[in-house]
Amino acid sequence: MKVFAPGSTIGILGGGQLGRMTALAAAKLGYRCHIFCPGKNEPAVGVAAAHTCAGFDDRAALEAFAQSVDVATLEWENVPVEAPEIVGKHVPMYPGVEVLRMAQDREQEKTFARQAGVGTADFAIVRSEAELAEAMQRFSLPAILKSTRMGYDGKGQVKITSGMDAAQAWREMGSQVGILEAFIDFACEVSVIVAARADGETLAYPAIENVHRHHILDRTFAPARVDPSIADEAVQAAQLMARKLGVVGLLAVEFFVLRQPDGQGRRVLLNEIAPRPHNSGHWTMDACPTSQFEQLVRAVCGLPLGDVTPHSRAEMLNLIGEDANRWEEFLKMPQTSLHLYGKDDIRPGRKMGHVNFLKGAWNGKE
Numbered sequence: 074m075k076v077f078a079p080g081s082t083i084g085i086l087g088g089g090q091l092g093r094m095t096a097l098a099a100a101k102l103g104y105r106c107h108i109f110c111p112g113k114n115e116p117a118v119g120v121a122a123a124h125t126c127a128g129f130d131d132r133a134a135l136e137a138f139a140q141s142v143d144v145a146t147l148e149w150e151n152v153p154v155e156a157p158e159i160v161g162k163h164v165p166m167y168p169g170v171e172v173l174r175m176a177q178d179r180e181q182e183k184t185f186a187r188q189a190g191v192g193t194a195d196f197a198i199v200r201s202e203a204e205l206a207e208a209m210q211r212f213s214l215p216a217i218l219k220s221t222r223m224g225y226d227g228k229g230q231v232k233i234t235s236g237m238d239a240a241q242a243w244r245e246m247g248s249q250v251g252i253l254e255a256f257i258d259f260a261c262e263v264s265v266i267v268a269a270r271a272d273g274e275t276l277a278y279p280a281i282e283n284v285h286r287h288h289i290l291d292r293t294f295a296p297a298r299v300d301p302s303i304a305d306e307a308v309q310a311a312q313l314m315a316r317k318l319g320v321v322g323l324l325a326v327e328f329f330v331l332r333q334p335d336g337q338g339r340r341v342l343l344n345e346i347a348p349r350p351h352n353s354g355h356w357t358m359d360a361c362p363t364s365q366f367e368q369l370v371r372a373v374c375g376l377p378l379g380d381v382t383p384h385s386r387a388e389m390l391n392l393i394g395e396d397a398n399r400w401e402e403f404l405k406m407p408q409t410s411l412h413l414y415g416k417d418d419i420r421p422g423r424k425m426g427h428v429n430f431l432k433g434a435w436n437g438k439e
């Protein structure tokens with residue numbers, strides 16, 4: 074395994090808040106980051122040593138970028154795969170293109186999980202309105218129709234209830250290929266972030282619990298408020314996914330927690346994976362010796378993975394849209410850490426920052 078020592082340059086595809094926080098963590102360890110993203114005002118640009126503003130289809134710009142970095146990663150999994158493919162011809166690119174393809178397609182992701190022995194909601198792939206209508210006959214409703222590609226924060230998703238018209242649902246989903254999923258009446262949602270190095274070493278953060286509002290992550294509770302055996306099942310499943318995928322860097326795995334064990338005794342079903350830092354890992358910035366962002370840097374550079382044992386319980390609150398205007402209130406609170414992403418344009422539904430509230434010792438009572 075090649076080690077990229079502090080002082081090396083890390084290339085990051087994507088310039089959003091995840092890239093920004095990765096660049097800040099990399100700087101802490103003495104690395105330089107070079108951000109590649111289309112817009113000059115993206116959050117990561119202002120905190121990185123270098124940036125290239127160009128489209129992900131700009132081959133010449135990607136080649137030049139690759140030649141200026143020692144190792145590369147990404148912060149946005151919907152980046153067109155051709156971009157990491159080009160970069161990967163020059164320097165190690167983590168995650169690899171195969172992992173990325175999998176994470177970009179809900180059908181591949183769920184099929185892979187099932188083959189690995191990790192449960193998912195029942196699903197059917199539908200390629201037309203007629204196929205959807207047919208699948209709706211077989212599924213008990215409600216069910217959820219999602220676009221197989223480019224889905225995040227509930228975009229391209231329609232909840233189908235009985236009496237709903239297939240044509241309307243197909244139109245609302247707005248994509249060429251959809252996945253119809255059984256609706257899971259879950260007890261809660263949890264996620265696990267696993268770090269993996271090129272030599273196969275993996276290390277997982279504890280399972281945490283996520284609460285969504287309008288399909289966007291609202292709060293994360295660390296640790297997850299579930300039975301330890303359920304948390305353990307999620308951690309094992311996430312590590313299994315990371316190992317089977319051969320991912321290098323981070324893998325975030327989101328799960329539904331079932332109210333009762335399913336036919337095979339499982340309590341968690343995989344919903345989604347993301348091979349990059351994840352919103353549900355932001356609490357690690359203030360409650361763990363190593364944040365998920367530093368861990369990504371360590372993993373892709375072949376450094377020893379950092380300690381993931383939290384020192385504090387924590388709750389993370391996302392600041393969406395106008396919430397960001399509450400910054401002064403959060404600054405005055407004890408045991409509270411505010412993170413703003415430097416976005417000047419406040420829009421409804423836009424992630425502007427987050428706050429971590431520390432809730433006492435990890436092993437103590439809240």
Ligand code: AMP
Pocket residue numbers: 194217224225226227228254255256257258259262285288327344345
């Ligand atoms: P996703 O984009 O797949 O992560 O979905 C966003 C959110 O929609 C999830 O975090 C869940 O809260 C909800 N959701 C997605 N799929 C299902 C499902 N099959 N059953 C119930 N809720 C779902």
